[in-house]
Amino acid sequence: xxxxxxxxxxxxxxxxxxxxxxxxxxxxxxxxxxxxxxxxxxxxxxxxxxxxxxxxxxxxxxxxxxxxxxxxxxxxxxxxxxxxxxxxxxxxxxxxxxxxxxxxxxxxxxxxxxxxxxxxxxxxxxxxxxxxxxxxxxxxxxxxxxxxxxxxxxxxxxxxxxxxxxxxxxxxxxxxxxxxxxxxxxxxxxxxxxxxxxxxxxxxxxxxxxxxxxxxxxxxxxxxxxxxxxxxxxxxxxxxxxxxxxxxxxxxxxxxxxxxxxxxxxxxxxxxxxxxxxxxxxxxxxxxxxxxxxxxxxxxxxxx
Amino acid sequence: xxxxxxxxxxxxxxxxxxxxxxxxxxxxxxxxxxxxxxxxxxxxxxxxxxxxxxxxxxxxxxxxxxxxxxxxxxxxxxxxxxxxxxxxxxxxxxxxxxxxxxxxxxxxxxxxxxxxxxxxxxxxxxxxxxxxxxxxxxxxxxxxxxxxxxxxxxxxxxxxxxxxxxxxxxxxxxxxxxxxxxxxxxxxxxxxxxxxxxxxxxxxxxxxxxxxxxxxxxxxxxxxxxxxxxxxxxxxxxxxxxxxxxxxxxxxxxxxxxxxxxxxxxxxxxxxxxxxxxxxxxxxxxxxxxxxxxxxxxxxxxxxxxxxxxxxxxxxxxxxxxxxxxxxxxxxxxxxxxxxxxxxxxxxxxxxxxxxxxxx
Numbered sequence: 001x002x003x004x005x006x007x008x009x010x011x012x013x014x015x016x017x018x019x020x021x022x023x024x025x026x027x028x029x030x031x032x033x034x035x036x037x038x039x040x041x042x043x044x045x046x047x048x049x050x051x052x053x054x055x056x057x058x059x060x061x062x063x064x065x066x067x068x069x070x071x072x073x074x075x076x077x078x079x080x081x082x083x084x085x086x087x088x089x090x091x092x093x094x095x096x097x098x099x100x101x102x103x104x105x106x107x108x109x110x111x112x113x114x115x116x117x118x119x120x121x122x123x124x125x126x127x128x129x130x131x132x133x134x135x136x137x138x139x140x141x142x143x144x145x146x147x148x149x150x151x152x153x154x155x156x157x158x159x160x161x162x163x164x165x166x167x168x169x170x171x172x173x174x175x176x177x178x179x180x181x182x183x184x185x186x187x188x189x190x191x192x193x194x195x196x197x198x199x200x201x202x203x204x205x206x207x208x209x210x211x212x213x214x215x216x217x218x219x220x221x222x223x224x225x226x227x228x229x230x231x232x233x234x235x236x237x238x239x240x241x242x243x244x245x246x247x248x249x250x251x252x253x254x255x256x257x258x259x260x261x262x263x264x265x266x267x268x269x270x271x272x273x274x275x276x277x278x279x280x281x282x283x284x285x286x287x288x289x290x291x292x293x294x295x296x297x298x299x300x301x302x303x304x
Numbered sequence: 305x306x307x308x309x310x311x312x313x314x315x316x317x318x319x320x321x322x323x324x325x326x327x328x329x330x331x332x333x334x335x336x337x338x339x340x341x342x343x344x345x346x347x348x349x350x351x352x353x354x355x356x357x358x359x360x361x362x363x364x365x366x367x368x369x370x371x372x373x374x375x376x377x378x379x380x381x382x383x384x385x386x387x388x389x390x391x392x393x394x395x396x397x398x399x400x401x402x403x404x405x406x407x408x409x410x411x412x413x414x415x416x417x418x419x420x421x422x423x424x425x426x427x428x429x430x431x432x433x434x435x436x437x438x439x440x441x442x443x444x445x446x447x448x449x450x451x452x453x454x455x456x457x458x459x460x461x462x463x464x465x466x467x468x469x470x471x472x473x474x475x476x477x478x479x480x481x482x483x484x485x486x487x488x489x490x491x492x493x494x495x496x497x498x499x500x501x502x503x504x505x506x507x508x509x510x511x512x513x514x515x516x517x518x519x520x521x522x523x524x525x526x527x528x529x530x531x532x533x534x535x536x537x538x539x540x541x542x543x544x545x546x547x548x549x550x551x552x553x554x555x556x557x558x559x560x561x562x563x564x565x566x567x568x569x570x571x572x573x574x575x576x577x578x579x580x581x582x583x584x585x586x587x588x589x590x591x592x593x594x595x596x597x598x599x600x601x602x603x604x605x606x607x608x609x610x611x612x613x614x615x616x617x618x619x620x621x622x623x624x625x626x627x628x629x630x631x632x633x634x635x636x637x638x639x640x641x642x643x644x645x646x647x648x649x650x651x652x653x654x655x656x657x658x659x660x661x662x663x664x
């Protein structure tokens with residue numbers, strides 16, 4: 001029972017990264033913007049978030065920094081896309097490369113090469129004695145406040161898309177921007193908003209990865225999770241509530257691969273580390289045929 | 305201004321016509337280069353480095369000494385292969401971000417075959433062609449996975465190729481530490497040395513693989529401009545729906561394109577393993593991989609459409625890389641600053657180009 005609870009707890013710890021990134025990508029995709037550069041934001045906000053958090057010893061400022069970096073990247077992206085109609089995928093690839101370079105550059109310039117890496121301050125943990133002693137459930141509940149933020153974000157997104165008129169309109173942009181425009185939705189403004197909000201969520205995920213999960217920064221620490229999250233959105237059929245399921249699933253595979261790496265001495269650990277990436281491809285293959293994709297995702301929109 | 309010149313050009317001299325044709329290009333590259341170098345100068349000034357010294361080191365390190373030129377060419381060769389690996393599928397608007405993984409897999413398989421055949425003592429005449437073919441097939445097959453995932457499951461190649469990159473990294477680690485391959489004396493996981501007959505050798509410090517790179521430039525430009533496959537690639541890139549209704553087999557073209565792109569990246573990796581490292585090492589994933597994969601994308605976006613311009617852009621990217629290395633060693637400027645410069649140049653080029661084409 002103890003082992004299962006630890007496994008669940010670890011899974012939820014990692015699932016928060018996956019789910020927040022997937023939710024960010026999903027929010028953009030619902031209005032037709034494919035945030036393919038999630039990995040770039042993840043890296044940059046991880047490095048900047050950690051620097052701020054460890055130098056001020058205030059976890060909240062670190063998360064604010066991560067959110068700010070994400071929002072700025074999203075704003076730059078959507079501005080270039082909407083103004084110059086640059087292909088989203090090309091622009092996304094360049095943004096990813098920029099983010100990968102920028103994260104290491106900022107870290108090297110501010111921290112430099114040190115013997116002991118800067119450590120992140122602890123984040124407050126929800127749950128007293130009762131919550132932490134529940135078997136299995138404590139894995140979900142006895143967690144950092146950021147995990148609760150992720151639960152709340154999923155709930156709000158679910159309510160927004162399926163319970164409000166504005167949410168319905170925003171979904172309509174993803175399906176057919178022309179029709180949405182005709183009924184009086186300001187497509188450009190909405191696309192700005194969703195990209196910025198989505199990128200902020202990814203930025204928070206990056207700060208969480210550095211501050212809560214790894215507790216320091218390492219070059220390339222995103223480990224492809226920004227791209228794996230795209231697999232989750234596809235698994236989730238671009239529905240927020242299912243993104244949580246996908247995040248838990250992928251995190252479980254990742255945690256399992258760590259466990260396998262330690263437990264099975266004769267099993268080549270490289271094969272274990274390959275598993276999450278192969279799982280993404282496999283899950284996309286299985287679910288690709290039966291998902292609904294927002295029809296306009298990736299296309300630029302102009303009125304004429 | 306370009307338009308005004310173009311309209312009058314029929315009555316004008318050859319010089320004016322050439323100028324009007326070159327003007328958009330000058331605008332695109334001039335703006336991108338001046339803005340990005342300006343930003344880099346500002347950043348280095350803010351960080352307290354001497355700006356003229358930074359810029360001089362960055363641009364002229366390759367040309368000040370023969371050693372600088374040699375290392376520039378040495379980097380250009382694998383970069384050329386990863387650039388074409390992105391360039392060819394990008395012609396049909398599919399973005400192969402897996403040149404990194406294809407290169408690593410091609411290199412890993414080359415090392416595996418060379419080590420398995422080590423006891424046979426094959427002469428170079430047999431071994432080298434065999435290894436080159438291995439590298440080509442391995443890289444191509446690895447890229448074909450992404451091709452099939454796109455063709456049969458409609459999975460975005462950007463996602464699938466990047467997932468496969470991470471798989472390839474672990475493959476390199478696996479073969480480096482596999483029983484029978486591992487070199488127990490190495491500090492880092494690495495295989496034993498490949499048989500000496502697997503090395504192509506150097507001429508005046510430049511690896512012989514530049515011959516294969518030159519051949520590749522020719523083959524690719526013939527492929528793109530003169531063959532049916534090249535025509536089909538261009539047609540699909542221009543308008544996939546129209547291309548299909550004119551009877552172009554989308555699936556076949558897609559798979560061939562991915563195979564071709566991956567084969568070139570694999571060849572690049574194989575040549576690196578055979579000639580530069582003489583073994584497979586875990587560091588191959590970092591030293592050669594990431595940088596070259598991402599730079600290949602950037603080098604492609606610099607040139608846009610013309611395959612013959614790829615060597616030029618690869619060479620210029622390598623000039624900046626050599627400059628970056630020198631900057632780090634002499635002035636302790638982080639190499640990432642130059643990486644940022646390269647990405648920024650490309651971003652500006654892409655934006656200016658989009659802006660110009662929107663005006664027309």
